[in-house]
Amino acid sequence: MIASKKIVLLGHFGVGKTSLIRRFVQDIFSKDYKVTIGVHISKKEVLISENKKVSLLLWDLEGHEDIKRTRPSYLLGTHGFIYVFDLSRPETYKALKTEIEHLKTHYKNVPIKVVGNKMDLVTKEHIKQNADVFDDFVDFFTSAKLGSRVELLFSKLAKELL
């Protein structure tokens, strides 16, 4: 039997959580924004090594400005978090540090990947200028639109979960 792991995507609304999942699961992207309400769950199997598969259960949550407002039952039995923010909107990473620390204290042994998405909208300069915020926390800079580092993000996390 293939092991299944629950992964929850968190972060403000509009940062690209849904888009990252759609890129990963269906390899499509749409520039239209449809607000996610509640939760959507999708599933995708990934090949970890030559003969090892894991099935990822991806919980795409409605975005909130404040992580504490997430419905707690959604987080039951989570194996891994992906915290997404929008590189092009400072509002979405203003409180990055507090949000991540909150997760780390309340879900001690659950791995977290922090993702700056919409890499295609910003310059390298922009990332350099915000190095003080990004350097310590961010694991991946992705673009759901271009598909950059999306596979990598999910497979890295999947490997850590086994």
Add this chain to the structure above:
Amino acid sequence: MTLDTYKKNYHKNKFQYLLTNHLAVILESDDTLFVLEQKTALDDVHPFFESLLSLFKTKGETYHFSCVNLIVKGKDVIVDISIHNQDGNKNLVVIEDLTNHYNNYQLTAQTRNDSVINSQILELKNKYLLEKEDFKNTFITNFSHQLRNPITSIATFCNIISDTNLSAEQKNYLHIISSANTDLKNRIDDVLDIAKINSGQLILTKDVFSLATFLDEIVYEYKSLAANKNLDFSAEIDTKLPEFIEGDKFRLKQIIDNLMSNAITFTTKGSVGFHISLNYIRANKISLHIEVTDTGIGINPSDYDLVFERFAKIESPIQNDENIGLGLAIVKHLISEMGGNISIESQKNIGTKITCNLSLSTIPRTYKEPKKTASPKTFNFARKQNVLLIDASELTQLSVLKTLALEGNFYLEIVSNIAALSEILLKQEFDIILLSNKLGNHSAEELIKKVLKTSRDYKDVPKLILTPEISSTEIKRLIRVPNTDYIKTPFDKNILLETIYEYLKK
């Protein structure tokens, strides 16, 4: 039907009840929403259940999940789901279809989120534009400042050459160079002013000055400029105007200069007029009314607004359009800073009348009028005066040297570093000290302190600071000390001499 049956009917098509074992395998289902066969494992029905298998094994717990988007057997719904652990390793799963309810919520959330995101993006764009504007202003300011140095050199050396033996032809050429240079300097000053206005750094100063003298000078200046172009000039000055007022004399002059030189530039025959009168004095506010008239080319009414726009320039038949739009844009801003207004009346080829009102202040009660001094130039010294120049710039050294040498009244000593300063102060006494506002790392204040440390006698010796800007608070503070003053660089040699004579006479 009874209430109870109504209730049952309503509930019936909204709720699905399922009974499962501890492995989430269906034991019984009422199939209200989806048809699910017995023995089906819920984790095969939807990954939602697959994620929560562990909850089916707990005891005595209830779990509630609201707003779960499910697609089951092609049916798209939004539901609330609760899992109730029952005795004997059984679980009751209740699924409530709330699709309509949540779809309404979705619409509200969509509008709200769209507008939040749009406003953040707008804010960001705005910030970006402001940064760009800021960059532009800083760039203009820095660059214009850099242009000033070479312009100053040209002006200084034109001055120096003009005192040498020149043929009439050479004098004429020199005059052309010199006025082109002045024109260039004025334009750069205008650009600097615009940059200051854009970045909110143009701040009016408040100094007491003689309005009477100020106006005399203006009338004198423009009478001769008009005469040069064979234009009639008329001036009307209200006798009710107070003799002294408080305000930014430099900026008031700039306003009048702009209006008057435009009038003269754009008029080829006829007359120009200057009129100033008192509107009223109320509390400590003096409201002035100024009119500048000409019989020049005029402006089309449709271009009135354009004249005051930052970089606008009206099509003009005169090739020599010295005063491109910038000047008037600055004037408009200065007048509004002085709490006033400006308006144009004009007829093409008949003439223009520009009217403005602006406010300055009455002099503070504590202000004492300075005693009138006789013209300093007539003064004769019993002996040659010792002048010390503390300045590292060769340009300044050379121009001070030239200016003083021609007078024949002075000995000049020059020091260009702090070590030399201490040395010379011990050896020699001076009647007046000219000092740069910056020598290496040393500010004017430090230089003055250094001088006073050598001997307290220097307290009474006039100290004139050569500085390009008097806006710095340090310089302003320094020149309040008796016997300390400033000369704005690049200096006019006459102003340098007048100031020196004036202080030596005291």
